[in-house]
Amino acid sequence: MILTDPAAFLAAFDEERFPPRGPSTARAAFTVAPADFSLAAESARDNRYMDLSAAPDPLRALAEHAGLTRRIGADLPTLCFPGDPACPDGIFPNNVFATVPGRLIVGRMRHAVRRREAGRADIRAFFTGLLGYRTIDLSQESFVAELTGALVIDRARGIGYCGLSERCDRAGARAMQAAFGLRLMFCFDLAPGEYHTNVVLALLAGRSAIIAPDGFADPAVPDAIARAYGGRAVFIDAAQKRAYAGNAISLTPQRVWMSERAADALTPGQRAALAGWGWSIGSVDLATIETAGGSLRCCVAEIY
Template identity: 30%
Template sequence: MCQSGVATWAAASLGRAFSSLPEPVVHATAALEENGITLRGGHEDETLLISLPQRPFAATASLPEEVAKSIAGSAKRVAVIRPAFLPFDEAQPLLNEVLAPLGTSAVALAAHTQQPAQRLLVDEYTRGSGGSFALQTPATELATYLNRKFMRVALVPDVAQAFAAAAAAGRPEAKTTLPNSLAGVTKLRSMQSTNNVLMVAPTAFGFNEQAAQDNSFMHAADKPQESSSLTAKVCAEFAELHRQLTDVAGVNVKLFQHHLRHGTPDAVFPNNWFSTHAAGEAAGGVSRPTLVLYPMKCPNRAAERRPEIIQVLRQAGYERVLDMSGHEKRDKAYFEGTGVLVLDRVNGVAYVALSERADRKLAEAWVHSLGYKELVAFSSSDGRGKPVYHTNVMMAIGTDVAVVCADSVTDPKERQHLLSKLSQSHEVVQISSAQMDALCGNVLELQGGKGLPVMAMSSQAYHAFTPQQRAVLRRHVAELVHAPIDTLEKVGGGGVRCALAELF
């Protein structure tokens, strides 16, 4: 809905399901001007974002007079970009190398600006009665500044290409398909990742004999009789993961715990028994906010569907609840949530590695019921020739990048179809079987506190990626967030992605 050429845009909430605050409705635009980029956000007057001809090395009390005089138009605020850590004898980047408008309320931001040594700062100045500009707010990190201006930010490898793609897609005769990141911010499409997750601290963690029957990633504790020390060690690792996600990355975590009386040694992996889906997901296929409950193979994993947690989820406002758990006893058929489902939530493609925990008929029923466009099902095996128990240990999908162990798919036609489908919408990072064993496939894109995507993983996975692979990931996410959870991975057989249940 447009008003006087300025579009109304609803800023991203802190989580529809768990926020009691209404989404603020603001006016925000981004436009390319002759001497900068104009931002119109919130209830403020427009802000002109510029870089100075001569590199500044600090904020100043006021803009230089010659700069102030050159600023025409109605801008009452000027924001000057300067590099934070660039050596003194290097030229500052041009504005159009790091930022480009994508139309109403959206900008493209170069991914490299999120690397520590290439961070950019913004000094904001306000116009006074005499036409001069006085310093208002110094040294705000650029992505944080854009977030405060209610701008939707697409993190991209190449700003010029993003600007050209958005311009081409806006023409009536356009037949090009925008990358997911650009489509997400320019067309307000459903997002691939969320800032909100549910986690269960491993306060009663233990080796799960039931799950170990078909999970070759699990290894019994060296001294299983020392269960209390094992639990304490895993809790300490998990606490550091929680700190990295919340304090460092700015992810909003809803944290629960469990007790021995619950009989749920694997409760730390909640993504297997439920999933949530926003209205508009799957290119509009998901019509209503939806909560799905899943049938679990192991009885002590089915017990993780604790009534009190389900009640909290139900109260979060999901209009539809799809309960598939009855298939456990009725059909002895299982379908373990986003453990077996790796989802392209933007385009509506569900990837499933078939196994005892991923029944094909239930996969087909899920796709039909949720309104997804396509099911890509295949068989996958580990280096020992055993079926991969969960799809999310051999592949992951972000907004514009995907990770996959294609070598684990033994059928050549299935492997080719999988890679072909992924490459239509993502830059694909292929990992080896050894890297899959190091849980490089068990990673998850989330939205960080600045509104930019981050990739969460274990430290084992981080170090198992090659430098070149990490560089590809960083072309599409602001940060690779990791923590050492070696004991949980060894004894529990799951990594960071398994420990994160997304809340949309």
């Protein structure tokens, strides 16, 4: 079922109808190391978060990324694949690769520079040859579906929140609902200039949320999402969104991870709200990596 009306979504979101029935967080994760870190000018056409004026230090980016992989490895097993200089956005694998139990999903990227990543034989072979996963390959389709960049998922309930933009069209949304086996998808337009849902919305283990209201075309959408989770939502402003406070992820039911810049942008009241809902905050310095237009959540691909 795909719904586009906020009122219809709220009417459908019912604990008895969609009770938690699966794991709310991943069992492992993987990252892709930066290789000769640089900015992909092609991606900047629809990613206003990129800073093309920056001259990032590749060694600093590598050190930041190593720190990220090590730190989140304290919460769950995390492996790191080598980077490819021909794929400068490869450090953001969650847009290209995603999983559900027993299945690897490969996304259909908008830009050619990112479509190269989808063909990586080593990542595909890890899942098919080692883990025995079946592949659902969307990479050669005509639609656009940038996986868990465009789609934020309540994994426990099987409910997806899909923001439409240049990085995901309606056909791509339908294909992702089928690929992920979602029981319900709430589909909506992002605000003009927004490229990925996971910059304006984070769902934390299916029990609370971080929401940037100005990232949605219809203000009723973020309100409906917050109400669905009993008001357990931290609303962030435009400056906090720009600092990537919405680009967060829960890898266990106790901790939310975000960049240091994002964590520093939170107010004491917002921190207290997250703590009251059972969340500690883990943060990692990603200042160099963030010049490429993504942050911590974009760097982490989950393995279910």
